[in-house]
Amino acid sequence: MDALKQNDVHIASSNGEVKRLVVGGEVAIGLVDTDDAEEARASGAHIVTVYPDQDGMGTLLMPTSLVLMRGAPHADAGRRLIDCLLGPDVEQRLAEHGAHIPLRPGVPVPEGVRPAADIRAMHVDYSALAARMREMEPWLRQWVGL
Numbered sequence: 594m595d596a597l598k599q600n601d602v603h604i605a606s607s608n609g610e611v612k613r614l615v616v617g618g619e620v621a622i623g624l625v626d627t628d629d630a631e632e633a634r635a636s637g638a639h640i641v642t643v644y645p646d647q648d649g650m651g652t653l654l655m656p657t658s659l660v661l662m663r664g665a666p667h668a669d670a671g672r673r674l675i676d677c678l679l680g681p682d683v684e685q686r687l688a689e690h691g692a693h694i695p696l697r698p699g700v701p702v703p704e705g706v707r708p709a710a711d712i713r714a715m716h717v718d719y720s721a722l723a724a725r726m727r728e729m730e731p732w733l734r735q736w737v738g739l
Contacts, residue, residue, distance in 0.1 A: 594736060598736065603619075603620055604737050605623070608625040608626055608629040609629065611623035611624065611625045611629070612625055612629045612630075612632065612633050615633070615638075615640060616633050616636070616638040616640070627642065627692040627693065627694060627706065628691045628692045628693065630642045630692065630705075631691070631692030631705060631706070634705060642705060644707065644712050644713075646713070646715070647712070647713045648713075650715050650716075651712075651713040651714045651715035651716070652712055652713065652714060652715060653714075653715050653717065654694065654709060654712065654714045654715070656696060657687075657693065659675050659678060659679070661675060681697055681699075681700055684696070684697055684700050685700050685701055685702075688700060688701075688702045688703060688706050689702075689703050692705065692706050693706075694706065694707065694708065694709050694712070695708045695709060696708075696709045698710050
């Protein structure tokens with residue numbers, strides 16, 4: 594992190610800002626979600642999506658999640674919605690219209706989108722990460738100048 598700062602890394606406020614900075618040529622690379630990269634490409638930007646560390650620790654993949662709240666007033670309808678959203682047809686539409694990475698093998702993907710099975714994914718222990726983030730938060734705030 595300190596080496597990044599010494600290299601005058603730009604800390605952006607959002608994925609949208611990162612996209613604007615890269616497309617505008619103000620920075621050479623930026624870290625964003627696949628949907629932001631696809632929006633830039635669809636608008637005519639000449640960019641390349643890279644999935645880093647395919648020979649090392651892998652790329653951070655963060656699947657979208659669904660939650661049914663305990664005691665939800667319309668739990669049956671919620672379960673039906675979740676079942677629908679978890680179907681392969683919705684997964685394909687998310688890949689086609691939002692460049693989301695399909696987790697299910699065999700879901701067709703458009704050009705520029707890779708299925709999860711073709712990406713070396715980083716192993717993340719989210720419980721340990723949450724605990725570590727609480728410890729690091731004061732240092733991170735200082736690091737970014739907040």
